[in-house]
């Protein structure tokens with residue numbers, strides 16, 4: 269199968285590419301570094317020529333509702349329009365577990381993306397995953413000032429990006445189903461605890477402050493909704509502590 273991976277150079281994208289290649293699929297990576305700007309739509313039709321399935325793992329890091337909605341709406345519309353034009357038979361979008369009642373900030377963009385995909389004429393599947401183990405690294409790189417890292421209070425159920433990558437290729441191979449089972453990790457954690465364990469593992473001496481973010485976004489992060497439902501979700505294998513020392517981890 270020929271699979272286009274939008275965002276294939278990113279944190280989870282590179283694992284999606286690896287999983288697809290390991291299973292013998294042809295892969296096309298869509299990213300600005302590869303000459304395709306999905307936000308602008310430039311070069312999309314020719315990049316999708318002959319493609320059977322698209323996996324959308326694009327991302328913009330922002331807490332602004334306006335920027336998130338604008339990015340995920342424009343990129344999703346452009347992908348779906350080109351996909352319909354060239355006859356792509358399956359569009360898979362990666363979203364986030366448990367965000368239904370957190371329609372603000374970054375998650376407003378993800379919910380806007382999901383609504384567009386669900387209304388699309390192109391056969392589609394929304395696949396949700398919980399926060400990546402890599403999220404501890406991503407957040408710490410953004411919220412560290414000197415010897416202190418400030419972490420928003422977040423109850424999560426982290427999963428390795430490598431497990432998400434192979435799950436997404438399972439979803440592609442299963443064909444369009446509208447909505448895949450949620451993918452969550454093997455254990456509950458708080459984001460602050462993940463950052464502390466990462467620092468302990470790496471020998472980094474830094475204080476981690478677990479601060480509840482204000483407003484409905486902060487309430488959503490702290491509510492436990494992002495952990496998903498253990499009874500119905502698919503549960504991935506690699507734990508956070510095993511991931512810390514694994515070759516999957518990129519620093």
Ligand SMILES: NC(=O)c1ccc[n+]([C@@H]2O[C@H](COP(=O)([O-])OP(=O)(O)OC[C@H]3O[C@@H](n4cnc5c(N)ncnc54)[C@H](OP(=O)(O)O)[C@@H]3O)[C@@H](O)[C@H]2O)c1
Pocket residue numbers: 274275276277278279280281298299300301302304305306307308324325326327328329362363364365378397398399400403
């Ligand atoms: N992080 C988490 O814990 C988590 C949990 C669940 C779901 N997700 C979802 O996973 C997805 C990917 O997240 P990530 O953390 O892996 O992202 P990331 O590391 O920030 O990577 C983003 C990717 O998008 C590409 N990109 C950005 N703007 C683009 C544009 N205008 N045109 C073409 N490519 C563009 C980037 O490549 P270039 O810079 O080369 O353009 C890069 O490949 C997101 O949809 C996110 O909601 C994340």
